[in-house]
Amino acid sequence: MRSEIRSLITRAVDVLLQERSIDPGEMPLWTLERTKQKDHGDFASNVALVLAKPLGSKPRDLAQAVLERLPASGWVTRAEIAGPGFINFYLSTAAYYQVIDDVRKAQKNYGCCRIGKGQRVLMEFVSANPTGPLHVGHGRGAAYGDALARVLRAAGYDTQSEYYINDAGRQMDILALSVWLRYLELCGESFDFPSSIYQGDYVFDIAAILHREGGARYQHVVSPLMLDLPTDEDGATDMLIERAQRCLGPEGFQKIHELATNTLVEDIRRDLSAFSVDYDQWFSETSLMASGAMERAVQKLKDNGYLYEKDGAWWFRSTDFGDEKDRVVIRANGKSTYFASDIAYHFDKLERGFDELINIWGADHHGYISRVKASLSALGCDPSALHILLVQFAVLYRGEEKVSMSTRSGEFVTLRQLREEVGSDAARFFYAIRKPEQHMDFDLELATSQSADNPVYYVQYAHARICSVFRQLEVKGIQVNLERADHQLLNEERELELLRALSRYPDIIESAARAREPHQLAYFLRELANDFHTYYNAHPFIAAEDSLRLARLALIDATRQVIDNGLSMLGVSAPSSM
RNA sequence: GCGCCCGUAGCUCAGCUGGAUAGAGCGCUGCCCUCCGGAGGCAGAGGUCAGGGGUUCGAAUCCCUUCGGGCGCGCCA
Numbered sequence: 001m002r003s004e005i006r007s008l009i010t011r012a013v014d015v016l017l018q019e020r021s022i023d024p025g026e027m028p029l030w031t032l033e034r035t036k037q038k039d040h041g042d043f044a045s046n047v048a049l050v051l052a053k054p055l056g057s058k059p060r061d062l063a064q065a066v067l068e069r070l071p072a073s074g075w076v077t078r079a080e081i082a083g084p085g086f087i088n089f090y091l092s093t094a095a096y097y098q099v100i101d102d103v104r105k106a107q108k109n110y111g112c113c114r115i116g117k118g119q120r121v122l123m124e125f126v127s128a129n130p131t132g133p134l135h136v137g138h139g140r141g142a143a144y145g146d147a148l149a150r151v152l153r154a155a156g157y158d159t160q161s162e163y164y165i166n167d168a169g170r171q172m173d174i175l176a177l178s179v180w181l182r183y184l185e186l187c188g189e190s191f192d193f194p195s196s197i198y199q200g201d202y203v204f205d206i207a208a209i210l211h212r213e214g215g216a217r218y219q220h221v222v223s224p225l226m227l228d229l230p231t232d233e234d235g236a237t238d239m240l241i242e243r244a245q246r247c248l249g250p251e252g253f254q255k256i257h258e259l260a261t262n263t264l265v266e267d268i269r270r271d272l273s274a275f276s277v278d279y280d281q282w283f284s285e286t287s288l289m290a291s292g293a294m295e296r297a298v299q300k301l302k303d304n305g306y307l308y309e310k311d312g313a314w315w316f317r318s319t320d321f322g323d324e325k326d327r328v329v330i331r332a333n334g335k336s337t338y339f340a341s342d343i344a345y346h347f348d349k350l351e352r353g354f355d356e357l358i359n360i361w362g363a364d365h366h367g368y369i370s371r372v373k374a375s376l377s378a379l380g381c382d383p384s385a386l387h388i389l390l391v392q393f394a395v396l397y398r399g400e401e402k403v404s405m406s407t408r409s410g411e412f413v414t415l416r417q418l419r420e421e422v423g424s425d426a427a428r429f430f431y432a433i434r435k436p437e438q439h440m441d442f443d444l445e446l447a448t449s450q451s452a453d454n455p456v457y458y459v460q461y462a463h464a465r466i467c468s469v470f471r472q473l474e475v476k477g478i479q480v481n482l483e484r485a486d487h488q489l490l491n492e493e494r495e496l497e498l499l500r501a502l503s504r505y506p507d508i509i510e511s512a513a514r515a516r517e518p519h520q521l522a523y524f525l526r527e528l529a530n531d532f533h534t535y536y537n538a539h540p541f542i543a544a545e546d547s548l549r550l551a552r553l554a555l556i557d558a559t560r561q562v563i564d565n566g567l568s569m570l571g572v573s574a575p576s577s578m
Numbered sequence: 579g580c581g582c583c584c585g586u587a588g589c590u591c592a593g594c595u596g597g598a599u600a601g602a603g604c605g606c607u608g609c610c611c612u613c614c615g616g617a618g619g620c621a622g623a624g625g626u627c628a629g630g631g632g633u634u635c636g637a638a639u640c641c642c643u644u645c646g647g648g649c650g651c652g653c654c655a
Contacts, residue, residue: 029595031594031595031597033594033597034594035598036598036599036601037598037599040598044597044598046596046597049597049635049636052635059635082598083597083598084597084598084635084636085635086597086598129655131655166655169654169655170654170655171654171655172655234654311653312653313653314653315653324580324581324651325651327653328652328653329653330653331653332653333653335653337653337654337655338654338655362649363582363583363648363649363650364649364650365649365650366581366582366583366649366650367581367582367649367650367651368650369582370581390582390583390649392583392584392648392649393648393649395648433591433592434590434591434592435591435592437583437584438583438584438591439583439584439585439647439648439649440590440591441589441590441591443590446590446604454617455603457617458603458617458618460617461615461617461618462618464615464617465614465615465618468614468615469614469615471614472614472615473614476614507594508594511594512594514594514595515594515595517594519592520592520594523591523592523593523602526602526603527602530602530619533618533619534618534619534620536614536615536618536619537610537611537616537618537619537620538619538620540613540614541614542613542614543613543614577615578615578617
């Protein structure tokens with residue numbers, strides 16, 4: 001609807017520019033917006049205000065000139081100049097009636113558009129280390145990332161979602177060590193656990209699997225392991241890892257490493273799937289090393305002259321691209337850094353042919369943005385293809401009380417717990433309704449309360465109510481054929497209000513996609529639900545006489561479809577009864 | 579110290595690339611089921627958009643600055 005009006009203005013402006021022999025290339029962008037107040041009509045454009053200066057006219061004069069050249073349209077009943085030079089458009093009811101047919105025709109696809117032009121986008125989000133279960137902090141990234149991926153698909157981007165598995169590196173070695181030590185405990189060994197290892201129950205669970213399946217194959221006497229450990233925690237941990245590898249042999253340690261990784265990745269996959277987040281692809285860091293992709297990327301950096309050796313390590317000259325300091329890629333001990341994997345990974349993404357990369361990171365990683373972008377530049381790629389979106393942390397509360405979280409101590413609320421307490425739908429909506437860069441207070445008591453405080457029920461309830469109306473029809477034996485509905489019978493103010501809301505949905509999808517802000521959709525859905533509930537309370541559907549009833553049923557059926565579409569964008573279900 | 583994010587009603591938050599009289603939910607006050615689901619609807623009270631400068635026809639929005647809060651500045655991941 002909006003694009004139709006917009007094209008009318010564009011045509012008028014083109015004519016005007018032609019008459020005045022002005023090059024249309026340099027014109028600033030103008031807008032066509034929904035009005036906030038009804039006495040400003042349905043749409044308002046600032047075209048005359050924006051173009052006044054470059055065209056050297058007074059805004060109101062220019063607005064008049066545009067109006068005179070506006071092509072006739074059955075949808076616009078009136079267009080007039082207002083205030084400093086806005087042009088207000090009043091739409092005919094016919095324009096709004098059209099929406100019902102649009103929804104009915106497009107069904108699940110109503111609201112979709114082609115602004116993405118099929119551009120290939122790779123979205124990477126969550127990508128938490130598989131060293132433990134996901135916690136509520138990951139939930140926000142998951143909810144945001146998945147909703148954005150869905151919105152981008154609806155907007156015509158060829159979007160793929162991916163989870164990067166950090167299954168190499170020291171943290172994973174510590175995990176394997178932790179599992180082994182718990183396993184030794186199950187074998188009857190007794191000793192003090194170093195504080196640096198992972199303490200969570202899941203470590204014990206994996207150890208139990210190892211004990212069940214491997215019997216005593218990995219058993220060892222503990223006392224020599226613990227002898228003469230360095231006093232600092234990191235040193236002690238590294239030495240324990242070394243000793244574990246020596247005791248078990250590279251294969252034995254590897255076996256435990258794999259068991260731990262596979263178990264946790266599978267657990268994460270199931271956890272996210274229950275949160276309605278299903279990835280197109282799971283990409284393993286180890287595979288980058290196995291395929292030689294990592295070495296290739298490092299070699300390419302060397303060839304391009306961006307690596308140098310200092311203190312036995314290889315450094316990337318990221319300061320050449322505006323980073324604060326140069327960064328180590330290969331450590332003095334010969335092992336690559338996490339950053340080296342990241343370089344290879346992002347290079348690989350672009351080599352796979354994506355036009356745009358979107359990463360969703362926790363705000364604590366913002367310091368990494370410049371160095372990753374620098375590495376892309378150094379590899380001869382365009383760093384502007386990579387967009388890194390940050391989600392702020394959610395501070396957890398139980399009522400008034402702040403919940404402190406620490407992964408190491410195992411003292412955190414998991415995503416699974418949240419889901420089990422409040423349900424996937426409520427959790428997703430709760431996350432989705434906040435814009436990502438906003439700090440957020442997550443009150444577990446509020447989210448846990450299955451009350452109306454939680455906005456998701458309000459929207460779902462509207463959907464369920466509509467479904468219930470159609471069930472009532474069946475109970476009463478009333479046959480309806482919505483194809484025959486005469487939309488012109490919808491003349492109540494509340495009906496037009498509802499139609500207006502439905503017509504906004506495509507704009508919301510487009511805007512949410514452009515701004516990468518799915519929360520716009522959540523707000524829209526609450527407004528749409530409000531319009532419906534108001535309508536529901538004011539007018540009967542079933543009791544009305546036949547033709548009016550049919551018209552109203554067609555309207556609420558379209559409403560049901562749009563709520564369904566919108567909720568599915570957010571990964572929230574649209575129940576037919578609650 | 580330097581860098582990034584944020585500061586809007588009692589609380590939690592919207593406010594679309596600057597646009598007309600700053601909105602919603604919760605909470606508070608008062609109303610609304612002879613009718614299709616009251617997890618609903620209507621109305622009211624409530625704001626110096628953290629403070630101060632600047633840019634212009636026009637600023638919650640852009641720039642500078644002060645204050646306040648979060649996060650980051652490893653041969654960790």
